[in-house]
Amino acid sequence: MENPSSPSPEASQGGSLRGRFSEATDEFVQVFTASIDFDRRLYREDIAGSIAHATMLETIGVLTLAEQELIVSGLNTILREIEDGEMQWRVELEDVHMNIEHRLIELVGDTGKKLHTGRSRNDQVATDIRLYLRTAIDHLVAQQSELLRALADLADANADTIMPGFTHLQAAQPITLGHHLMAWFEMLKRDRDRLLDCRKRVNHLPLGAAALAGTPYLPNRNLIAQLLDFDGVCENSLDAVSDRDFAIEFCAAAALCLTHMSRWCEEMVLWSSQQFDFITLPDRFCTGSSIMPQKKNPDVPELIRGKTGRVNGHLISLLTLMKSQPLAYNKDNQEDKEPLFDAVDTLDHCLTALIGMVPNIEANTEVMLQATLRGFTTATDLADYLVRKNVPFRDAHDMVGQAVQLALKQGKSLEEMSLAELNGNATSVIEQDIYEVLTPQGSIASRDHIGGTAPQQVRAAITRARAQI
DSSP states (O other): OOOOOOOOHHHHTTSSSOTTOSSOOOHHHHHHHOOHHHHGGGHHHHHHHHHHHHHHHHHTTSSOHHHHHHHHHHHHHHHHHHHTTOOOOOGGGOSHHHHHHHHHHHHHGGGGGGTTTTOOHHHHHHHHHHHHHHHHHHHHHHHHHHHHHHHHHHHHHTTTOEEEEEETTEEEEEEEHHHHHHHHHHHHHHHHHHHHHHHHHHOEEOTTOTTTTOOTTOOOHHHHHHHTTOSEEOSOHHHHHHOOHHHHHHHHHHHHHHHHHHHHHHHHHHHTSTTTOOEEOOGGGOBOOSSOTTOOBOHHHHHHHHHHHHHHHHHHHHHHHHTTOOSSOOGGGGGGHHHHHHHHHHHHHHHHHHHHHGGGOEEOHHHHHHHHHHTTTTHHHHHHHHHHTTOOHHHHHHHHHHHHHHHHHHTOOGGGSOHHHHHTTSOOOSOTTHHHHSSHHHHHHHOOSTTSOOHHHHHHHHHHHHHHO
16 A cells, blocks of 8 residues: 555644635534534445445546555455444544545545545435445345234234224224234235335436536446446436435335334234233233333333334425425435434334234234124124125114114123014014124134135235245
């Protein structure tokens, strides 16, 4: 390597890039405008983008092969220093880009100053964020796939477990727990599909757009895209450096995924309560009370439910950030990273929690069955039976409503009522075969079609689902 050069002028002038100015940056402004505390998270992407950029510069004759090799060697040294905790991050250098460039110049001398030829921090940071988000999406999709497998396994184990299905949080009709779990599966599968679709728009290269207008060095942008495994290049330089719609789209997908997860967690909180007692959550995913020793609090699903609002807020932050920006790049966009980073982290942590918890949920099958029997959940089956006997549906609805009212007065379930009580002493249309319909098992078995709750349909859905994971 070359001998290190003397410290860069900007470091001694109270800030970076002060050549045009006659006074040093105010100390408060240095701190206020710096992003190094959070954007240094992008160091891997920044170094990877710089290596690709240096490789391209060599192919178009801006760098010699020796200069390119020296720069790449220096960048790899910086990567090792960062990962070993040896890098000294400096606020006066503002951001991850200038800190790495400054360290490169310290390591390789004036050759390091050539690296930034033909690019701007505007296209550099846009590239870094896309690289970061692409990797994050790949990880999150893998997490979602693992959770989908866990849901399918739990559903398979409970394809015959009877429970009440709810509307308005009132017992409505008998279903199986497996069918209910597969509803969660369908939501999460769509969430995964949204992230995969978002990735397509993330994976385009901004580098080469420079500050806003492109660069006269005529960079080989397709080569950089190939080196960094992008699907293509951003085709308008203004758009490439200025828009963050890909980050907004990710946050929208993350917010929707967490909204679904929040709904599941709400059910876990309800179902694990003494009032429902439908499920038992694993002890290691619950906490105790500081004052009440008997408590087993479902803190993990509660916290996932709470963190949903956090990511919803990040989506609104990014939408608001972009809504009034004229083309092209504006300093406002420095505020894109913290919401995006936290949205990624929050979704990752919530998925990790569910991956650990879901396979260890225990269904309290007898409690679920008794709740199904208590709720007159086969009333609709009785109405459907009457319709098949040529009773108009609205008349059937009234007849069943009267039967339920009588059952409530007598403290009976529908299947415990006599034929005379069910018919209301005004007709004999209801016959002995009704008792095959009024059991939860009979009700569930009758929904034997695609999308229905019959156990064999649930198992068929699980088979199809596993093929999609």
